[in-house]
Amino acid sequence: MFLHKSMLQVWIQCPLQFKLLFTEGQPREVTYEMQLGSMFHEFAKDFFDYVDLKTARKCQTLDEVKQVFRRLVLPEFPKVLRKLCVNFTSFEALRYWTLRKRGRLDLYMPIARELTVSDPQSLMAGTIDRIDRMEDGSLCIVEYKTGRPQIRSVQRELAFYKILLENAQVYKSPINWLAIYNPTENKFYVKKFTDQLVRATRRRIRQFWRALERDEFEAKPGLHCTWCPVKHICPVVGGEQNEGDTEDTHA
Numbered sequence: 001m002f003l004h005k006s007m008l009q010v011w012i013q014c015p016l017q018f019k020l021l022f023t024e025g026q027p028r029e030v031t032y033e034m035q036l037g038s039m040f041h042e043f044a045k046d047f048f049d050y051v052d053l054k055t056a057r058k059c060q061t062l063d064e065v066k067q068v069f070r071r072l073v074l075p076e077f078p079k080v081l082r083k084l085c086v087n088f089t090s091f092e093a094l095r096y097w098t099l100r101k102r103g104r105l106d107l108y109m110p111i112a113r114e115l116t117v118s119d120p121q122s123l124m125a126g127t128i129d130r131i132d133r134m135e136d137g138s139l140c141i142v143e144y145k146t147g148r149p150q151i152r153s154v155q156r157e158l159a160f161y162k163i164l165l166e167n168a169q170v171y172k173s174p175i176n177w178l179a180i181y182n183p184t185e186n187k188f189y190v191k192k193f194t195d196q197l198v199r200a201t202r203r204r205i206r207q208f209w210r211a212l213e214r215d216e217f218e219a220k221p222g223l224h225c226t227w228c229p230v231k232h233i234c235p236v237v238g239g240e241q242n243e244g245d246t247e248d249t250h251a
């Protein structure tokens with residue numbers, strides 16, 4: 001089994017949920033939010049293939065760049081998706097404009113998008129939304145979050161990717177930065193990785209493999225049970241058990 005960041009996040013929240021979802025392969029509901037997130041990720045990935053940088057170079061104002069970038073948001077997009085994409089193109093126009101003023105347009109294009117990496121040594125894998133090069137020459141891992149991200153837990157997800165990329169030795173440049181872009185609120189968050197964050201994430205990964213080895217998946221009920229995709233079969237909150245799990249009740 002390869003460990004993905006979403007698996008680690010679920011295991012941290014509730015080991016039983018992890019077990020039901022990933023070791024027993026129980027089906028999970030695909031929500032509208034998940035579908036919207038996928039459509040936005042697709043747009044953000046394709047944006048850089050089609051953006052008209054030749055015309056953007058001739059623009060005299062930031063508003064003109066925004067108009068050029070916005071042409072990629074098609075009228076037939078569903079309304080909610082359109083709003084996210086318009087925000088994204090505005091954000092990208094601002095990033096383009098700022099880099100142009102600094103004479104660093106060489107940094108505008110991401111160096112990777114939807115990059116799939118796996119490392120057979122550490123048994124870690126994942127698909128990274130985007131990687132940018134920063135002005136200091138180091139790399140920045142960028143994550144798109146369409147919901148309301150909990151910055152602390154997303155930072156851990158990005159530290160997971162840093163560890164994965166370093167284990168797999170994908171880049172020679174150091175990976176010093178993490179960034180989160182939320183198109184719903186058009187908010188961008190960027191900061192340097194701290195040693196403490198990376199150490200804590202490594203510790204979590206070690207704990208995960210130990211628990212898996214020992215087959216320890218205790219339930220951690222809480223407010224998050226409300227949104228748990230397997231609550232219908234979770235015995236802790238009164239969900240239906242599978243036939244094989246009912247031995248105790250019949251004893």
Ligand code: SF4
Nearest residue numbers: 014017221225228234
């Ligand atoms: S309903 Fe709660 S306790 Fe049960 S698996 Fe889901 S998160 Fe864990």
